[in-house]
Amino acid sequence: xxxxxxxxxxxLRLVGQHGAxxxxxRRLGTALGADPSAVYRYFHSADDLLLAxxxxxxxRAQHGWRATGDWRADLREIGLRIxxxxxxxxxxxxxxxxxTTGRAHEIAAVEAILGVLRDAGxxxxxxxxxxxxxxxxxxxxxxxxxxxLALPAAAQSADLRVWHAAYGRLDAAANPHIAxxxxxxxxxxRRSGYPFALELLLDAAEARLAAxx
Amino acid sequence: xxxxxxxxxxxLRLVGQHGAxxxxxRRLGTALGADPSAVYRYFHSADDLLLAxxxxxxxRAQHGWRATGDWRADLREIGLRIxxxxxxxxxxxxxxxxxTTGRAHEIAAVEAILGVLRDAGxxxxxxxxxxxxxxxxxxxxxxxxxxxLALPAAAQSADLRVWHAAYGRLDAAANPHIAxxxxxxxxxxRRSGYPFALELLLDAAEARLAAxx
DNA sequence: TGTGCTACGTCAAGGGCGTTGACGTAGCCT
DNA sequence: AGGCTACGTCAACGCCCTTGACGTAGCACA
Numbered sequence: 001x002x003x004x005x006x007x008x009x010x011x012l013r014l015v016g017q018h019g020a021x022x023x024x025x026r027r028l029g030t031a032l033g034a035d036p037s038a039v040y041r042y043f044h045s046a047d048d049l050l051l052a053x054x055x056x057x058x059x060r061a062q063h064g065w066r067a068t069g070d071w072r073a074d075l076r077e078i079g080l081r082i083x084x085x086x087x088x089x090x091x092x093x094x095x096x097x098x099x100t101t102g103r104a105h106e107i108a109a110v111e112a113i114l115g116v117l118r119d120a121g122x123x124x125x126x127x128x129x130x131x132x133x134x135x136x137x138x139x140x141x142x143x144x145x146x147x148x149l150a151l152p153a154a155a156q157s158a159d160l161r162v163w164h165a166a167y168g169r170l171d172a173a174a175n176p177h178i179a180x181x182x183x184x185x186x187x188x189x190r191r192s193g194y195p196f197a198l199e200l201l202l203d204a205a206e207a208r209l210a211a212x213x
Numbered sequence: 214x215x216x217x218x219x220x221x222x223x224x225l226r227l228v229g230q231h232g233a234x235x236x237x238x239r240r241l242g243t244a245l246g247a248d249p250s251a252v253y254r255y256f257h258s259a260d261d262l263l264l265a266x267x268x269x270x271x272x273r274a275q276h277g278w279r280a281t282g283d284w285r286a287d288l289r290e291i292g293l294r295i296x297x298x299x300x301x302x303x304x305x306x307x308x309x310x311x312x313t314t315g316r317a318h319e320i321a322a323v324e325a326i327l328g329v330l331r332d333a334g335x336x337x338x339x340x341x342x343x344x345x346x347x348x349x350x351x352x353x354x355x356x357x358x359x360x361x362l363a364l365p366a367a368a369q370s371a372d373l374r375v376w377h378a379a380y381g382r383l384d385a386a387a388n389p390h391i392a393x394x395x396x397x398x399x400x401x402x403r404r405s406g407y408p409f410a411l412e413l414l415l416d417a418a419e420a421r422l423a424a425x426x
Numbered sequence: 427t428g429t430g431c432t433a434c435g436t437c438a439a440g441g442g443c444g445t446t447g448a449c450g451t452a453g454c455c456t
Numbered sequence: 457a458g459g460c461t462a463c464g465t466c467a468a469c470g471c472c473c474t475t476g477a478c479g480t481a482g483c484a485c486a
Binding site (some may be wrong): 144 | 244345348410
C-alpha cells in the first residue's frame with residue numbers, strides 16, 4: 001500500500017543511496033515495488049512530487065530547532081541546517097531549492113528567521129532585507145554545492161582535478177595572482193564556501209545593527 | 214558548415230528564445246539544419262557542449278571590463294556583470310553555473326578577481342577565502358534568480374502570488390513576524406536579493422581589511 | 427589526371443525517460 | 457448481492473542521448 005509519505009521518503013532514500021540520476025519515476029516505482037505509473041495516483045506530476053520533496057527538506061532542516069536568544073548563533077544554526085539538509089539530497093535540492101511552496105514547513109521557517117531578526121532589534125525593513133539575503137544566499141550555496149555533488153562521478157572528479165591540473169600549471173607571468181595562490185586555491189575550493197560567506201553576512205549584519213542604535 | 218562557435222551561439226539563442234527545455238541535441242540539430250548526431254563531431258557529449266556554453270557566458274560577463282583601482286567598485290562591477298550575464302540566459306545558467314571549465318575566459322576571470330583582492334592588500338589566504346565566497350555567492354544568486362526566470366510563465370506568477378496570497382493572509386497570532394512584515398516581504402521578494410547581499414559581503418570584507426592593517 | 431585519405435554529415439537503432447488511458451481487482455457501503 | 461471506489465498494472469506514445477556503420481565531397485600527392 002503506497003502513500004504520499006512513503007513515496008516522498010523513498011524518493012529521498014533513493015537519492016541518498018544511489019546519488020544523482022536515481023530520482024526518476026521509473027526507478028521510484030521499482031524501489032516501491034510497484035508500477036511507475038502508480039506514483040501518479042498520489043502526485044499530479046513529477047513536478048508535484050518535487051514540491052513535496054522540497055517541503056520535506058525544509059521540514060528536516062528545521063526539525064528540533066529552538067531559538068536560544070543569541071541571534072547570531074540562531075541564524076548561523078538555521079543557515080547551516082538548511083545548507084546541510086539540501087546537500088544531503090543533492091539531486092532533489094537542485095530541482096527543489098528555488099521553488100516557493102507556500103506550505104506549512106516553509107511558512108514556519110520564514111516565521112522563525114524573521115523572528116530572530118526582529119527580536120534582535122533590526123527595524124522591519126532591514127529585517128526583511130537581511131532575511132532575503134540570508135535565505136537566498138543559503139539556498140544559492142546549497143544549490144551550487146548540491147549541483148557539484150549531483151554530478152555524474154566522472155564529471156565531478158574532473159571538476160576537482162581542474163584546480164590542480166589546469167590552475168596549478170599556468171604561466172606565472174600571464175597569471176601572477178593565480179600562480180601565487182594556486183596551492184591555497186586548490187585547498188580552499190575542495191570545501192564549500194558557505195560557512196565563511198555566512199560569517200561575512202553575519203558580520204555585516206551585526207555592524208549595521210550597531211550603527212542603528 | 215558547422216563549427217564550435219556556431220553551435221554554441223545557436224545553443225544560447227535556442228535557450229533564450231524557447232526556454233530551458235529547448236536545449237536538447239535533437240532540437241539543436243534541427244536549429245542548425247543538420248542531423249542531431251552531427252553535434253557529436255564537435256563536442257564529445259552534451260556535457261561537453263554545456264561546458265562550452267558556460268565558458269561563453271563567462272566571456273560575455275567579462276567583456277570590456279577594466280580595473281579602476283577602487284577594489285570595492287571593481288568587485289561590485291564584476292559581481293553584477295556575472296549576475297547579469299547568467300540572468301540573461303537563465304536556462305543555460307541553470308545548467309552551466311556550477312561547472313568548473315578551466316578554460317581561458319574562466320581563468321581570466323579568476324585572475325582578475327584575485328588581482329583586485331591582492332592589490333587591495335588582502336593577505337593571500339584571506340584573498341582566496343573571499344574570492345571563493347564572492348564567486349560562489351554571485352553564482353549561487355545567479356542560479357537561483359535564473360531558476361525563477363526559467364520557470365514556465367504559469368509557475369512563475371504562481372510563485373510570486375504566493376507571497377501575497379499565502380503569506381498575506383496568515384493568522385497574525387500564529388505567525389506574528391510574517392504578519393507584521395507581509396507588505397515589506399511581498400515588495401522585497403519581487404527583486405533579487407543579490408545587490409544587497411553583495412554590499413553586505415563587501416562591507417564585511419572591508420572591515421576585515423581594516424582590521425588587518 | 428587519378429588515387430586514396432580525411433572530414434563531415436546522415437541514417438538507423440538501442441535503451442532510458444515522463445506520462446496517459448484502458449483495464450482488472452479487492453474492499454467497502456448500502 | 458449489487459454497485460462503487462480506490463488502487464495498481466499494462467501497453468503504448470513520444471521525447472531524450474548516444475553510437476557505429478555508411479555515404480560523400482574535397483583535398484593532397486603521385
